[in-house]
Amino acid sequence: MNDRVRRWLTEPGVAGRLGALVCVVAATAALVARYPATIADLGRTAGVNASRSFTDREIAGGNAVVPDQELLYQARARIPRDASYHVAIGDPHESWSELTETYAAGFFESFLLPRRLALGAPWVICLNCDRGRYGGGVVWENEEGDAILVRGE
Amino acid sequence: MTLRAIGGLACLNALFLAVGSSVVWSLRGWRTWRCYLRLAGLAYLLGVTLLGVVWTFLLVSGVPFGGAAILLSAALVCAVALGVAIRLGRTRPVLGVPAVLTRLSLFAVAGVALAGLLAEALFRGARLQGLYAFDAWAFWIPKAEAIYFFGGLDEQVFTRLPGPTYPPLLPALDAAAFHAMGGADVVTLHLQFWFLTFGFLAAAAGILWRHVPSWILWPMLLLTFVAPRASGHLTTPQADFLLDFLFCTAALLGALWVVDRAPWRLVAATTLLGGAVLTKREGALLAAILLFALTLFTFDRRRDAWPKLMLAAGAVVAAGVPWRIWYANRGIGGEAPSSAALDLGDAREALRLSLDVFFDISLWSIVPVLAFASVVLAAVWGNRRQAVLLGAILALILLGGAWFTVAFELPITADEALNPIVRYTASAVLLGGVGSALLLAGVWERCSTSRARR
Amino acid sequence: MQHLESETMTQQRLRLLAAGIALVPTFGYPFGVLALGTPPFPTRDDCVHVATGDAEDLEVVYGRLDDPVAADELLAEVTRIGFVGAEVEFDACGRWKVSYDAVETFAQGEALAEHVREAGLEARVEHER
Numbered sequence: 001m002n003d004r005v006r007r008w009l010t011e012p013g014v015a016g017r018l019g020a021l022v023c024v025v026a027a028t029a030a031l032v033a034r035y036p037a038t039i040a041d042l043g044r045t046a047g048v049n050a051s052r053s054f055t056d057r058e059i060a061g062g063n064a065v066v067p068d069q070e071l072l073y074q075a076r077a078r079i080p081r082d083a084s085y086h087v088a089i090g091d092p093h094e095s096w097s098e099l100t101e102t103y104a105a106g107f108f109e110s111f112l113l114p115r116r117l118a119l120g121a122p123w124v125i126c127l128n129c130d131r132g133r134y135g136g137g138v139v140w141e142n143e144e145g146d147a148i149l150v151r152g153e
Numbered sequence: 154m155t156l157r158a159i160g161g162l163a164c165l166n167a168l169f170l171a172v173g174s175s176v177v178w179s180l181r182g183w184r185t186w187r188c189y190l191r192l193a194g195l196a197y198l199l200g201v202t203l204l205g206v207v208w209t210f211l212l213v214s215g216v217p218f219g220g221a222a223i224l225l226s227a228a229l230v231c232a233v234a235l236g237v238a239i240r241l242g243r244t245r246p247v248l249g250v251p252a253v254l255t256r257l258s259l260f261a262v263a264g265v266a267l268a269g270l271l272a273e274a275l276f277r278g279a280r281l282q283g284l285y286a287f288d289a290w291a292f293w294i295p296k297a298e299a300i301y302f303f304g305g306l307d308e309q310v311f312t313r314l315p316g317p318t319y320p321p322l323l324p325a326l327d328a329a330a331f332h333a334m335g336g337a338d339v340v341t342l343h344l345q346f347w348f349l350t351f352g353f354l355a356a357a358a359g360i361l362w363r364h365v366p367s368w369i370l371w372p373m374l375l376l377t378f379v380a381p382r383a384s385g386h387l388t389t390p391q392a393d394f395l396l397d398f399l400f401c402t403a404a405l406l407g408a409l410w411v412v413d414r415a416p417w418r419l420v421a422a423t424t425l426l427g428g429a430v431l432t433k434r435e436g437a438l439l440a441a442i443l444l445f446a447l448t449l450f451t452f453d454r455r456r457d458a459w460p461k462l463m464l465a466a467g468a469v470v471a472a473g474v475p476w477r478i479w480y481a482n483r484g485i486g487g488e489a490p491s492s493a494a495l496d497l498g499d500a501r502e503a504l505r506l507s508l509d510v511f512f513d514i515s516l517w518s519i520v521p522v523l524a525f526a527s528v529v530l531a532a533v534w535g536n537r538r539q540a541v542l543l544g545a546i547l548a549l550i551l552l553g554g555a556w557f558t559v560a561f562e563l564p565i566t567a568d569e570a571l572n573p574i575v576r577y578t579a580s581a582v583l584l585g586g587v588g589s590a591l592l593l594a595g596v597w598e599r600c601s602t603s604r605a606r607r
Numbered sequence: 608m609q610h611l612e613s614e615t616m617t618q619q620r621l622r623l624l625a626a627g628i629a630l631v632p633t634f635g636y637p638f639g640v641l642a643l644g645t646p647p648f649p650t651r652d653d654c655v656h657v658a659t660g661d662a663e664d665l666e667v668v669y670g671r672l673d674d675p676v677a678a679d680e681l682l683a684e685v686t687r688i689g690f691v692g693a694e695v696e697f698d699a700c701g702r703w704k705v706s707y708d709a710v711e712t713f714a715q716g717e718a719l720a721e722h723v724r725e726a727g728l729e730a731r732v733e734h735e736r
Contacts, residue, residue, distance in 0.1 A: 012600075013534065013599070013600030013601065014600070015534065015600075016530060016533065016534025016535065016596045016597075016599065016600035017596070017597060017600040017601065019526070019530040019534070019596065020369070020530060020593045020596040020597045020600075023523050023526050023527060023530070023589070023593055024368065024369050024372055024373070024593065026519060026523060027372040027373050027376045027519070027523055028372045030376055030518050030519045031372050031375055031376045031379065034376065034379040034380070034381075034518055035267065035271070035375065035379050037379075038271070038274070038379040038384045039270065039271070039274045039636075041278075041384070041385070042274040042275060042277060042278035042384070043274060043277065043278075043640075045277075045278040045282070046277040046278050046280070046281070049278070049280070049281035049282055049283070050281055050646075050647045050649075052281075052283065053653075053654075053699035053700065054649055054650075054651060054653055054654070054699060054700040054701055055699050055700065055701050056283070056699070057154075057281060057283045057340055057649065058283070058339075058340070058701065059283070060283025060284040060285050060290070061283070061284055061285045061286070061287065061289075061290045062290070069697070070697040073675075073697065073701050074675055077673065077674050077675050077676070078675065078676070103291070106291050106314075106315075107290065107291075109295060109314075110290045110291065110294060110295045110298075113295060113298040113299060113302055113310075113337075114298070114299075114302035114303065116309065118309075140675065154648060154649050154650075155648060155650075156648065253618065254618060254621040254622060254625060255621070256621070258621065258625065259621070259624060259625060259628060262625040262628045262629050263628050265629060266628055266629045266630075266631075266632045266633055267632065269629075269632070269633045270632045270633060270636050273633075273636050273637055274636070277640065277646075280646070281647070281649065
């Protein structure tokens with residue numbers, strides 16, 4: 001142990017300084033471990049984000065909720081911006097996730113703004129619903145029983 | 154997703170910086186441009202907060218929210234701040250003498266470089282990020298879109314979506330971002346949260362720059378930002394981290410205020426707490442904790458400090474009142490705890506959960522351990538007042554987490570879908586991370602002084 | 608005097624070192640990323656992959672539209688003037704394309720596209736991916 005270190009260790013306040021030093025060294029060591037991993041993680045995230053399709057990126061969380069991406073875009077294209085719509089949820093279909101029944105209406109509300117979600121609205125987004133209840137016509141439908149309806153008089 | 158949208162966001166954030174810069178000029182003046190650079194992050198956060206508060210008031214008052222309201226309100230705040238600055242004869246920044254570098258300055262340069270690189274990586278990660286976070290697509294973003302599309306607090310959207318009592322500061326900021334981007338681009342919106350993160354990083358570094366040696370400052374600061382739970386969620390378009398940023402900056406200013414008593418620090422902290430109250434409901438709890446702790450630890454000079462703190466508390470409460478009136482008038486309640494009686498068994502379990510979450514290394518790396526160690530070290534060898542103040546704030550935050558788990562009858566779990574305790578605890582971790590730099594600097598300085606004295 | 612000069616030298620050396628420490632990561636990282644490719648700015652045209660030669664996934668695309676009703680109308684028009692077998696399909700960019708995919712070679716596709724263009728509509732041979 002050289003003189004300088006020995007002097008440093010015997011001067012008053014050494015315990016506090018040593019404690020602070022240990023904390024900073026520990027923080028630096030943790031930083032050395034975490035920092036490159038964080039940069040790499042963020043790079044990977046950027047890569048995954050860039051590789052997504054336009055619709056996957058735009059719908060994002062809705063991919064786990066709404067069974068058909070086209071249904072969302074059909075609704076956005078066909079329901080006028082100043083119109084209102086109702087989301088009718090029927091019996092679960094095999095194409096649904098466990099989130100569909102509970103959260104689909106909420107996602108439609110988020111995705112379709114400024115169109116308004118409202119009970120009794122003229123437009124009905126039907127997820128495998130009982131279409132007879134709404135009368136009117138089918139504007140669009142897919143093979144899984146999802147449809148966009150216009151309510152009858 | 155376009156360059157135009159990114160450019161629009163950059164302009165909006167430059168507006169925040171301009172507003173905040175004029176406010177800081179009115180509060181304390183700018184001595185040199187280096188001083189401006191140091192406090193630009195704080196100025197930016199103050200700009201965000203002040204405009205957020207003003208926009209919330211405009212929305213609650215029913216003023217149509219669009220490009221004109223955004224620009225006029227910013228111009229008004231700027232004009233008032235500049236008027237005050239001129240009237241008080243605040244100094245304008247001058248070039249100043251060039252900095253003299255020492256070998257230790259290289260730590261600062263390395264810290265800034267690593268922070269810059271981290272910011273670049275966060276930008277890359279956020280630029281094309283889809284909207285995955287549940288709370289973000291379920292209510293934060295729809296509320297922002299409603300303000301953007303309908304020009305105000307649309308009753309249907311704001312009263313029926315989840316969290317109807319959640320304040321509208323963040324949706325207002327997001328709506329302003331949509332206006333700046335030229336559309337409701339929820340992908341590029343993630344970059345707004347990058348700006349907020351970068352603003353907080355700059356604010357924390359700038360506030361501590363003259364109080365903490367760079368070799369202590371940067372490891373603590375950077376580690377806080379790269380903690381697993383932080384780095385993965387900083388740019389998520391939810392209010393959690395914005396609240397944490399405002400609260401932590403206010404707490405740092407408060408911790409310095411109890412030592413140097415500079416009035417501008419308390420004014421800036423009060424402004425940030427006003428913003429925190431309008432960012433999330435937890436903001437009221439965090440603001441109360443900070444103001445209570447400041448009151449407690451200024452007992453020895455209560456004649457001078459307490460009236461100022463009373464005024465600060467009044468301002469913070471006043472910031473939250475208009476929004477409260479808005480939703481109460483529409484028959485919305487349910488923000489009070491569901492259970493008045495306190496079950497001791499549940500309370501013990503909830504406190505254990507709160508501590509478990511705080512000390513969870515898989516979430517926060519060793520930041521909380523270092524925060525705890527710093528408080529102990531500083532209480533023994535450093536600035537005791539700051540140590541006990543920050544320690545008390547951290548303890549009260551953790552108790553607060555336990556309290557809301559019991560009071561709102563939330564399950565004793567860290568599962569974020571069932572209990573928001575992880576998101577809430579981030580405020581303690583962030584404050585622990587940046588606050589421990591201040592405490593360790595105090596320890597180092599005092600122990601070195603005692604060595605020099607001998 | 609000599610002391611001042613050596614101090615200036617040290618300052619200059621420290622400034623150079625500081626500039627190096629600051630600039631290498633700050634610019635090294637973005638240049639490193641740019642070296643791997645320019646950053647993407649996604650548009651709805653990302654789903655358009657124009658064909659230039661033979662491949663297994665060729666199709667003739669008559670149009671891509673934001674409105675499914677307009678896409679149905681284009682399909683009806685294409686069919687009415689004699690180009691049967693086309694269909695409307697939703698693409699991964701949120702648009703509806705009217706296309707004919709029973710194309711085996713690029714030359715065959717180009718010939719069909721030429722006929723369609725002569726009839727006053729647009730058409731292009733693309734990859735279906």
